[in-house]
Amino acid sequence: MVSIVVLKFFHYISLFLAGGLGVGNALLFKNHQKAKLPPAAPVQKTMMTMARLGLCAIIILWITGIPLTYHVYGTFALGWAFHLKLLGATSLLVAISFLNIHLSMCAKVGKPANPKFMTLLPFVLRASLAFVLLGIAFLTSVS
Numbered sequence: 001m002v003s004i005v006v007l008k009f010f011h012y013i014s015l016f017l018a019g020g021l022g023v024g025n026a027l028l029f030k031n032h033q034k035a036k037l038p039p040a041a042p043v044q045k046t047m048m049t050m051a052r053l054g055l056c057a058i059i060i061l062w063i064t065g066i067p068l069t070y071h072v073y074g075t076f077a078l079g080w081a082f083h084l085k086l087l088g089a090t091s092l093l094v095a096i097s098f099l100n101i102h103l104s105m106c107a108k109v110g111k112p113a114n115p116k117f118m119t120l121l122p123f124v125l126r127a128s129l130a131f132v133l134l135g136i137a138f139l140t141s142v143s
Helices: 001-035 041-074 080-109 113-139
Strands: none
Touching: 001 041, 001 113, 041 080, 080 113
16 A cells, blocks of 8 residues: 555656646747747756656656556556557657657757757647546546
């Protein structure tokens, strides 16, 4: 019981952290895009830090989610809703990882992030989150 509570605590903390960082980064980018100004160096550094923290939060979600599933349900064969949730979580992990790689490469050459990629990324992240939330909603509502 204690291990489940500890895992859930870190799972929820990382969920809130990942969500907040994602929203913050998206707002920073969108406001700079609307102003047609590249982010200043300190803002770019902040965005990079937020992307790295977001990746750490997603990794912690996976690290805590796998044992939570095992301890609570005893199996990973939980039906289509669980697999929808995993699809969303996997695409989130891939997108955030790719964002971190892209931002690192841009920082090394001193260029701003690719606007096309940064415009597409929020759509992918929102769709992934929608899959995760729908999967959770169905999984926890149906007996």
